[in-house]
Amino acid sequence: MATKVENCVEMKEIYKTFLLNQTKALKGANLCVKKGAIHTLLGENGAGKTTLMRILCGLEKMDSGRIFVNGRHVIIRNQHDALNHGIAMVHQNLSLIEDFTALENIVLQRTPLKFGVFVDLDQARKKIERLMENSGIFVDLDRKVAGLSVAERQKVEILRVLYLEAEILIFDEPTSYLNEIESDQFLRTIRKLRDSGKTVIFITHNAQDALSVSDQITVLRNGTTVYSSEDNNPSLAELTKMMAGETQIFRRQNVHESGKNLISIENVVLREKKRVIGPVSFQIREGEILGIAGFDSSGAVELMEILAGTRRPSDGKIIFLKKDITFQSISERRKIGIGYIPQKKIQVGLSTKLSVAYNLIVNNYKKFSRAGWLNHRKIEEWSNQLAREYEIKISSVWQPADTLSGGNMHRVVIVRELKSKPKLLIACNPTAGLDMKSTDFVHRSFLELCNQGSSILIYSNDLDEILKICDRILVMSKGRLVREFKNTYTLTKDRLIEAMLVHESKPALA
Amino acid sequence: MFMKVNRRWLKVFLFTLVVAFICGSVIILTTSKNPLTAIRWFCLGPVSNTYFLGNMLSGSIPLVLTGLAAVIAFSAGTFNLGLEGQLYFATFCATIVALHLEGLVRSFSIPLILFVAFIVGGLAAAFSGVLKILFRVDELLSSFLIGQALIYIADYFLNGPFRDPFAGLSASKYISGSMMFSKILPPSDLHSGVFVAIAISVVVYFVLRFSNLGYQIKVTGSNHDFAHYGGIKVHWVWLVALFLSGGMAGLGGTIDVLGVHGRMMKGFSFGYGFNGIAVALIARNNPISVIPSALLFSYLEVGAQVSSIMADVTPEVSKIVQATIFYLITAESLADFLIGKKVAAHGR
Numbered sequence: 032m033a034t035k036v037e038n039c040v041e042m043k044e045i046y047k048t049f050l051l052n053q054t055k056a057l058k059g060a061n062l063c064v065k066k067g068a069i070h071t072l073l074g075e076n077g078a079g080k081t082t083l084m085r086i087l088c089g090l091e092k093m094d095s096g097r098i099f100v101n102g103r104h105v106i107i108r109n110q111h112d113a114l115n116h117g118i119a120m121v122h123q124n125l126s127l128i129e130d131f132t133a134l135e136n137i138v139l140q141r142t143p144l145k146f147g148v149f150v151d152l153d154q155a156r157k158k159i160e161r162l163m164e165n166s167g168i169f170v171d172l173d174r175k176v177a178g179l180s181v182a183e184r185q186k187v188e189i190l191r192v193l194y195l196e197a198e199i200l201i202f203d204e205p206t207s208y209l210n211e212i213e214s215d216q217f218l219r220t221i222r223k224l225r226d227s228g229k230t231v232i233f234i235t236h237n238a239q240d241a242l243s244v245s246d247q248i249t250v251l252r253n254g255t256t257v258y259s260s261e262d263n264n265p266s267l268a269e270l271t272k273m274m275a276g277e278t279q280i281f282r283r284q285n286v287h288e289s290g291k292n293l294i295s296i297e298n299v300v301l302r303e304k305k306r307v308i309g310p311v312s313f314q315i316r317e318g319e320i321l322g323i324a325g326f327d328s329s330g331a332v333e334l335m336e337i338l339a340g341t342r343r344p345s346d347g348k349i350i351f352l353k354k355d356i357t358f359q360s361i362s363e364r365r366k367i368g369i370g371y372i373p374q375k376k377i378q379v380g381l382s383t384k385l386s387v388a389y390n391l392i393v394n395n396y397k398k399f400s401r402a403g404w405l406n407h408r409k410i411e412e413w414s415n416q417l418a419r420e421y422e423i424k425i426s427s428v429w430q431p432a433d434t435l436s437g438g439n440m441h442r443v444v445i446v447r448e449l450k451s452k453p454k455l456l457i458a459c460n461p462t463a464g465l466d467m468k469s470t471d472f473v474h475r476s477f478l479e480l481c482n483q484g485s486s487i488l489i490y491s492n493d494l495d496e497i498l499k500i501c502d503r504i505l506v507m508s509k510g511r512l513v514r515e516f517k518n519t520y521t522l523t524k525d526r527l528i529e530a531m532l533v534h535e536s537k538p539a540l541a
Numbered sequence: 542m543f544m545k546v547n548r549r550w551l552k553v554f555l556f557t558l559v560v561a562f563i564c565g566s567v568i569i570l571t572t573s574k575n576p577l578t579a580i581r582w583f584c585l586g587p588v589s590n591t592y593f594l595g596n597m598l599s600g601s602i603p604l605v606l607t608g609l610a611a612v613i614a615f616s617a618g619t620f621n622l623g624l625e626g627q628l629y630f631a632t633f634c635a636t637i638v639a640l641h642l643e644g645l646v647r648s649f650s651i652p653l654i655l656f657v658a659f660i661v662g663g664l665a666a667a668f669s670g671v672l673k674i675l676f677r678v679d680e681l682l683s684s685f686l687i688g689q690a691l692i693y694i695a696d697y698f699l700n701g702p703f704r705d706p707f708a709g710l711s712a713s714k715y716i717s718g719s720m721m722f723s724k725i726l727p728p729s730d731l732h733s734g735v736f737v738a739i740a741i742s743v744v745v746y747f748v749l750r751f752s753n754l755g756y757q758i759k760v761t762g763s764n765h766d767f768a769h770y771g772g773i774k775v776h777w778v779w780l781v782a783l784f785l786s787g788g789m790a791g792l793g794g795t796i797d798v799l800g801v802h803g804r805m806m807k808g809f810s811f812g813y814g815f816n817g818i819a820v821a822l823i824a825r826n827n828p829i830s831v832i833p834s835a836l837l838f839s840y841l842e843v844g845a846q847v848s849s850i851m852a853d854v855t856p857e858v859s860k861i862v863q864a865t866i867f868y869l870i871t872a873e874s875l876a877d878f879l880i881g882k883k884v885a886a887h888g889r
């Protein structure tokens with residue numbers, strides 16, 4: 032009736048201080064979301080995006096500020112209240128229960144009951160199947176979540192919030208763990224959701240993504256809103272500047288060809304129940320950055336795990352500096368200079384309940400010990416120095432790791448592995464979840480490490496990243512190496528994608 | 542920061558304490574003909590004279606040690622439900638050794654007896670660790686089952702070959718007085734073993750907090766995937782933690798025998814193991830907080846005994862109260878909620 036489109040969520044002058052470490056995460060943040068729009072919340076690591084949304088979902092209490100939903104002032108005390116207002120969130124670190132099936136995970140928060148006591152999964156299944164048809168998001172409801180890829184897990188999460196009948200859907204950095212194709216698909220999905228009348232709040236630090244899908248953009252910097260778009264269209268450069276300020280893009284592509292052989296992988300095979308990965312053979316030279324491109328289903332992650340030592344190959348040999356390390360454990364491999372940034376940074380790369388300092392020293396705590404006792408003063412000094420040097424935002428190195436922002440947690444993992452000066456660094460999606468400035472920083476650190484003679488093996492969903500820093504690129508598809516490229520200026524993303532699809536005769540994504 | 546955490550713990554502890562006594566009083570109110578005297582004895586009995594006080598303190602000693610045993614196992618992310626059996630069997634073995642040690646100097650024999658108890662208890666627990674590592678047997682089940690079996694084995698010997706024929710119940714012969722801890726507050730049971738218990742708590746605290754081993758245990762306990770990834774030998778840590786845990790349990794029973802009973806009696810330690818787990822839960826895995834938690838349990842026990850002597854209450858009151866506390870702390874979030882802390886949020 033009115034010409035003005037209604038704002039379905041308004042957050043005004045939100046302040047939030049974390050008592051634990053006296054961090055002022057939000058200092059007067061504002062947010063104004065139109066009904067039926069895709070609203071992007073843009074900001075660097077630690078800007079307060081997650082915190083703002085957790086407040087909206089009732090997961091965090093604000094110090095002061097007001098929230099309006101559909102024009103009415105509301106008080107949101109807990110997740111339940113938020114859900115009553117139709118607000119639900121897909122978290123930054125997907126939080127599904129591994130041992131449950133997709134279906135069980137979806138209904139977990141609101142279990143349908145028969146006679147008030149028995150769980151009625153059939154009724155839920157019908158409802159979810161209807162949802163899948165309407166939204167075009169399909170997953171195998173009976174598979175255990177443990178066996179799903181991240182993209183599939185995300186779909187489960189989306190179905191979960193749809194099942195809760197949320198009208199306002201919040202996605203916390205959903206694209207940071209997806210590859211190009213999956214990201215595109217995801218963006219299409221949220222457009223579809225918007226067209227069906229839902230409101231979407233989309234958190235990211237990727238200005239490009241923000242521009243391509245959103246109807247509205249809010250930029251958060253250091254806990255305050257520095258920009259919110261009405262109708263004017265900001266340019267990419269403007270947005271980037273508003274988020275952070277300076278960033279530089281660089282390319283290197285001087286191919287190392289002279290280095291000695293550092294590691295040889297010979298006919299490595301991994302046989303699992305349903306599939307076989309390999310045989311795979313390749314070498315990495317000293318000082319080289321080798322990239323592996325492939326979908327999550329290509330087996331590249333498993334290959335990285337085999338090299339790092341968290342997984343045993345069924346067959347084949349790994350020779351590192353002329354020594355057979357096929358049967359060495361990860362701790363032995365760490366000793367001879369293999370570092371590892373795992374795919375699951377939060378679940379495996381960190382212990383979130385332990386302090387940041389304890390997380391930083393796990394691979395070298397013996398350096399701080401004398402006669403079996405740890406010198407905590409030295410640990411503190413060293414961790415403080417690292418935090419300063421790598422700009423990890425913390426107020427004390429003894430605060431638990433789960434009080435850091437998502438990006439800062441990732442930094443802890445990366446910094447720890449870089450600092451051990453490995454001869455070979457194995458990195459899975461090293462910059463997923465990092466903003467442009469930190470990504471740039473990680474890439475620089477990688478190059479510096481290589482200049483000191485170390486080698487790096489990178490698997491990344493982000494093909495731009497691979498093209499940016501690798502000397503040589505191997506492409507994996509359905510468990511096999513299909514192409515090898517020298518990274519010259521003529522190599523393009525399209526050629527990589529084409530190779531990635533070689534064995535994917537039928538689209539693997541159901 | 543650590544101070545803050547401790548203050549928070551103190552709040553929860555006081556809360557538990559108040560609930561315990563309210564709950565005990567309510568039970569007495571409903572069962573006793575003369576509730577006021579009964580409640581007074583229940584609440585204040587243990588501190589009304591040195592005899593009860595001494596008994597209360599000495600009763601807490603085995604609980605401190607089983608509490609520590611549970612703390613160590615929990616910290617490494619393992620569950621040792623076999624404390625009861627490990628304690629019983631280790632004490633039995635230690636008693637047998639003590640009976641063969643006539644004529645040794647005291648400063649040598651007591652440590653030797655304790656050492657035997659530690660090793661036997663430790664091995665019994667570590668065996669569950671071996672099963673866990675080699676055959677992926679859940680240590681929670683195996684430690685419990687093996688523990689129960691050990692109790693029957695010890696009972697068999699106690700009833701048979703090692704029974705003191707002159708005793709009216711199945712018990713071993715008396716250990717020579719020269720190998721016993723000396724009494725501190727006669728005529729109460731309090732004995733110098735209390736200092737051993739305190740010293741061990743302090744050592745465990747420092748080891749868990751500041752040593753390499755403590756670091757490895759904490760990392761493994763908080764996320765074993767991360768520990769493995771970081772190069773820590775997770776299996777080894779599990780074994781060591783279970784060994785230490787069983788060892789502590791063994792010490793707990795043996796100190797009790799050397800201080801109070803003077804011989805091994807059938808069923809003397811009933812409940813020490815499981816109460817130890819409750820003590821560790823109340824202490825939130827902090828070896829120092831184990832001491833007040835154990836005192837609380839012992840206080841309830843003695844309070845119930847006193848009020849059953851002085852008034853018409855059954856001593857089982859303490860069991861009911863302990864069970865209530867157990868439920869309360871298991872539903873930990875309830876306590877958090879009631880003292881005005883927000884419920885832990887899921888996801889992030």
Ligand SMILES: Nc1ncnc2c1ncn2[C@@H]1O[C@H](COP(=O)(O)OP(=O)(O)OP(=O)(O)O)[C@@H](O)[C@H]1O
Binds near residue numbers: 236424435
């Ligand atoms: N539970 C907590 N306790 C203490 N400090 C916290 C807690 N959660 C977040 N913070 C702090 O608040 C600030 C904002 O964090 P927030 O998670 O909102 O950042 P973000 O914008 O989501 O960043 P990212 O892109 O890295 O995920 C950070 O400095 C972080 O350390």
Ligand SMILES: [Mg+2]
Binds near residue numbers: 080081123203438
């Ligand atoms: Mg975040």
